[in-house]
Amino acid sequence: MDFLSLVIDGRKVQVPKGVTVLEAAKSLDINIPALCISPGFAISGFCRSCVVEVGEGGDLSPACVLPVQENLHIKTNSPKVIASRRLTAELTVARHSMECAICYRNGKCDLQRLADTYGIKESRFFTREQPLEIDDDSPAIVHNPNRCILCGLCVQACCDIQTVSVIDFAYRGFERVVEPAFGQSLNEVECVACGQCIQACPVESFYEKSDIDWVLEVLRNPGQVTVAYLSPPVAISLGEEFGLGVERPLTGEIVKAxxxxxxxxxxxxxxxxxxxxxxxxxxLLTRLNSGKKLPLMTSCSPEWVKFIEHFYPELLPHLCPTKSPQQIMGTLVKTHLAKALGIDPKEIFTVSITPCTAEKFERTRPELASSGHPDVDACLTIKEAARLIRMTSGGSFPHLGAEEFDEPFETASGAGTLFGAAGGVMEGVLRTFYELKTGKRLKSVGFDNLRGEVGTSPAGGLREAEVPVGNEVLKVAIVHGLGNARRVLDSLRSGDKKYHFVEVKGCPNGCSQGGGQPLPTTPELVRTRERALYAEDEKKKVRKAHENPRVKELYEKLLKKPGSPIAKKLLHTEFTPRKHYL
Ligand code: SF4
Ligand code: SF4
Ligand code: SF4
Ligand code: FES
Incomplete structure (x- = not known):
């Protein structure tokens, strides 16, 4: 590897050729503000918060786009740099509604830090006379353009990474905003509610539509039976909102809270x-036997389902007709459990707690109402659940003690727990499929060739593998991120690729980077969350779904067998071709 030497603030350093001045400074622990960069995103150089003084001439240049050259002399804190950064901070604050006291980013915000460092309390520059309209028509995503600092990260997330392409820059100068075409609402375009704009935005201009007030109101109503269910990633990440690591899932503590x-x-x-x-x-077995509608594609990721409905409706028959886990939970609660307890389903209020923002859209689908009432009433993201717990626990979480999940839906297998991992659905299904197809016991449940590193680049979210099952070899693909899903769908359409089974998660890196995960999400955190899910699977006594005693009981007493008429009635759904607007 070739190295180059440069001098930053009088300190000599050697760095590999090709790195930027921003990265070189970081290697010396010199902190340069950088509002418009994020791992895995292209560098735009939009915000100019990272300017440094270069060489003898003292030109100012953004450090994030400046490649290191041999013997370059850089000043990161000269009077000229400080004056420029102060001006940048002031201009940015002029167009940003500083509402720190009510902002999720408060205390972990690069803009707040920049304004604080350079002493900017208010801006000398003009501000808007009238605030811009907040777009809160979508059931899942809110966009407050008054907070936008035009960094462009959400546009990259939506257009380049997810390839949904429903938002872009519009207008010029101080009027410049990010919005859907022709000023439409996110609810009027093909937004799939993936929440990757939320994950990307450094200043909470995009955020999830909160169900907290509604949930609190229902919790105060003694006439309602209130039921919550937790996806495994919730127990892993929720502690982050309380400054804790993810070493141990806080399942029992969350149940108690x-x-x-x-x-x-x-x-x-x-x-x-x-x-x-x-x-x-x-x-999968049925389709392999018939040779029809292959590959089978998973359907548990609601943004992925909406994506294929909008952009590839002719491929909808490839989707597995099974509902998502959270919808199945709602169905069971409002049908089977309601009957067993003698409760009218309309008196039951179900709340899914989830890393996923698209579930907030999914719950509004009219077809997902097996009892005649919505299977899932409200959805709380991990961030919202943490806020609810903070409000109601008197600040004592996680020291309130722990409780087990309630019967009769208290037991899950390792396979079900793995669902949140990128590749976890595939692995879980194959543990059962292998035994169903071969009639033999699967000795080792870990499918190592299905596992891969997450938290790398967004384009790294496509893995292919061949899995021997008895005398046959199953060709499978694991896809995360909708841009990667689009590549797979295009290759299926053109006939370039042939698979038997494909797992798709709409979010890059799967649920570990879901739109409702705590912020900021870093590549390291994504990897830690993912590893924690695999560790949970390993700790489980029962690691195959079909060996879960509660699952056996449900099939014995209610569902008869997979694919039976009653299983289809309760656990399956249908998909709707949707409009593609442009
Ligand atoms: S994004 Fe940062 S600066 Fe803006 S209101 Fe929130 S905490 Fe304050
Ligand atoms: S939620 Fe997803 S699809 Fe919708 S605007 Fe954000 S990134 Fe785009
Ligand atoms: S909405 Fe957020 S991510 Fe998008 S350009 Fe504005 S500040 Fe950047
Ligand atoms: S971080 Fe360099 S221009 Fe924004």
Whole structure:
């Protein structure tokens, strides 16, 4: 590797050829503000918060786009740099509604730090006379353009990484904003509610539509039976909101806190994932036997389902007709459990707690109402659940004690727990499919060739593998991120690729980077969250979905067998071709 030497603030350093001055400074622990860069995103050089003074001439240049050259002399804190950064901070603050006290980013915000460092309390420059209209028509995503600092990261996330392309820059100068074409609402375009704009935005201009007030109101209503269910990634990441690491999932503590908040029952949503696995394994076997509608593609990621409905409706028959785990939980609660307890389903209020913003859209689908009432009433992201717990626990979380999940939906297998991992659905289904197809016991449940590193580049989210099952070899693909899903769908359309089974998660890096995960999400955090899910699977006594005693009981007493008429009625759904606007 070739190295170059340069001098930063009088300190000599050697760095590999090709790195930027920003990266070189970081290697010396010199902190340069940088508002418009994010790992995995192209560098735009838009914000100019990172300017440094270069060489004898003292020109100012953004450090994030400036490649290191041999013997370059850089000043990161000269009077000229400070004056420029102060001006940048002031201009940025002029167009940004500084509402730190009510902002999720408060205390972990690069803009706040920049304004604080350079002493900017208010701007001398003009501000808007009238605030711009907030777009809150979508059931999942809110966009407040008054906070936007025009860094462009959300546009990259939506257009380049997710290839949904429903937002872009519009107008010029101080009027410049990010918005859908022709000033439409996100609800009027093909937004799939993936929340990757939320993950990308450094200043909370995009955020999830909150269900907290609604949930609190229902919790105060003694006439309602309130039921929550937790996806496994929730227990792993929620502690981050309380400054804790993800070394140990806080499952029991969260169950206890939700009970204190007023929920009567708290269930494990991974049980719903176990049921998806059985239905999906059976569907895969049926399609392999018939040779029709292959590859089978998973359907548990709501933004992925909406994406294919908008952009590739002719490929909808490839989707597995099974509902998502959270919808299955809602169905079971409002049909099977309601009947067993003698409760009218309209008196039950179900809340899914999830890393996913697209579930907020999914719950509004009219077809997802097996009891005649929505299967899932409200969705809280991990961030919202943390806020609810903070409000209702008197600040004592996680020291309130712990409780187990409630019967009868308290037990899930390792396979169901893995659902949140990129590749976890595939692995979980194959553990069951192998035994269903061969009639033999699978000795080792870990499919190492399906596992891969996450948190790398967004384009790294496509893995292919060949899995021997008895005398046959199954060609499979694991895809995360909708840009990668588009590549796979295009190759299926053109006939370039042939698979038997494809797992798709709409978010890059899967649920570990879901739109409702705590912020900021770094590549390291994504890897840690993902590893924690695999560790949870390893700790489980039962690691195959079909060996979960609760699943066996449900099939014995209610569902008969996978793919049966009653299983289809309760656990399957249908998909809708949707409008493609441009
Ligand atoms: S994004 Fe940062 S600066 Fe803006 S309101 Fe939130 S905390 Fe304050
Ligand atoms: S939620 Fe997803 S699709 Fe919608 S605007 Fe954001 S990034 Fe684009
Ligand atoms: S909405 Fe957020 S991510 Fe998008 S350009 Fe504005 S500040 Fe950047
Ligand atoms: S971080 Fe360099 S221009 Fe924004």
């Amino acid at each position: 939700l009970k204190m908040a007023g929920f009567q029952k708290v269930f494990d949503a991974a049980l719903g994932a176990d049921l998806v696995i059985l239905e999906e394994a059976y569907e």
